[in-house]
Amino acid sequence: MTKLNILPGTLDLIVLKVLSIEPLHGYAVSQRVQAASNGRLLLEEGSLYPALYRMERKGWIESEWQKTDNGRRARVYRLSDEGGRQLAQEEANWLGVSAVMGSILDLK
Amino acid sequence: MTKLNILPGTLDLIVLKVLSIEPLHGYAVSQRVQAASNGRLLLEEGSLYPALYRMERKGWIESEWQKTDNGRRARVYRLSDEGGRQLAQEEANWLGVSAVMGSILDLK
C-alpha cells in the first residue's frame, strides 16, 4: 500500500463527487477522500481550498458559514445544479481516459 | 466518442509502455497512441518530443538516428533497463490511482 499523489486534472472531479453525496466543509472533504482511499490519497490543504474557491467562482458549488458540532465555524459547500452537470461531464471524461489507458497498458 | 486530452502525469507512462513493445521513433509513438485509443487520444508534438528528450536524459530510453522505410531520417527510441523499472513503477502507480478513483466515484 504505497502513498499516492492525486493525478493532476482529477482534483475537481474528486471534490465534486464527494460533495454530490452531501454538503461538507473543506476539512471534511479532505477526510472523506482519505477515508474512501483507505488513507492512501492525501488531499493537501493548499490544493483543496484554492480549488474550492475556484469552483465556487465558477458556480459549481455554493457555500455558507456554519457552526460545526464542536462549536467551530466552517464554510460548508454544496453542489449546485451546474456543478452536477460538470460532475457528470468530468466523470464521463475520466471513464474515457481510464479506458484508453487500459487499452494502452494492455498492448503486447 | 469524444476527444480526450492526455491526463497530466500519465505521459511518461504512456510513452514508456508503447516503447516497451518495440523501438519506435517519435512520430510513430504518437501514431501508436492514437491507434490504441481508436483515435480519441492525441499526443501533441510539443508534449511528446520534449518528453522523449527528458526521459533520455534520465536514462529511461536510448536513441539513435536511423533511416525509415521511406528514406527519411528519424530518431528511434528504445527502452533501457532502467526505463523498464520505471515503467513497472509507473504502471503500479497508475493501477493504484485508478483503483482509488474508482472507489471515490463509487461513493453513494
Added chain:
DNA sequence: CTCTATGCTTAGATTGTCTAAGTAACTCTA
C-alpha cells in the same frame, strides 16, 4: 509544382498542484 504526410525542434504561455507558512479556536491531558 503544389499539397499532404512524415518527422523533428524549440520558446514561451498556461495550468495545476504543492510547499510552507501563518491565523485561530477548541479539547484533552498532565
Added chain:
DNA sequence: TAGAGTTACTTAGACAATCTAAGCATAGAG
C-alpha cells in the same frame, strides 16, 4: 492551567507538466 494536538481556513510563491504556436526539412501523390 499550560501545553499539545486537532479542527478549520488562508494565501504567496515555487514548481512541474503540458500545450500553443511557430518553424525547418524531405518524400510522394496529384
